[in-house]
Amino acid sequence: MQVDIVTPEKVLFSEKDISMVTIPGIEGQMGILDNHLPVVTFLKPGVINIEKSENKYFFTTGGVVDFKNNSLSILCQEVFDVKDFSDKQINNLKERANKKLEDTNSTDHDIFISNALIDELNLLKTK
Structure with missing residues (x-):
């Protein structure tokens, strides 16, 4: 299948012949295969795992996935290649999430996403 990971600024990943992608769906982990x-x-928030000869891992703060006609489009506001993900970037994301949690105007959705982001970043740092 064709897989594209896109942010408002750039196309971070675009390749064909990917056998499987695991995404952090809002309902839980989801594996997407050909067809x-x-x-x-x-x-x-979580890790996108692209399975190929050498797996690729990306961390997203959230987004939308569209799969049809053997083409997977992953649209993210923010996404990072895990191998290049710095402690500074992780700490900045955690700080931002904590500010949302402290903000009395945050919606339930903001709180859910902020908590999920902190949890996933903590898991990522332990791996």
């Missing part, structure tokens, strides 16, 4: 049924879903 999967069409799906549109939201992403929560």
Whole structure:
């Protein structure tokens, strides 16, 4: 299948012949294989795993996934290649999430996403 990971600034990843992608869906982890049924879903913060000869891992703060006609589009506001993810970037994301949690105007959705982001970043740092 064709897989594209896109942010507002750039195309971070674009390759064909990918056998499987695991995404952090809002309902839980989801594996997408060739010829999967069409799906549109939201992403929560977590790791996107692209399975090929050498797996690629990306960390997203959330986004939207659209799969149809053997083409997977992953649209993210922010996404980082895990191998290049610095402690500074991780700490900045945690700080931003903590500020959202402290803000009395944060919505339930903001709180859910901020907590999920902190949890996933903590897991990432322990691996």
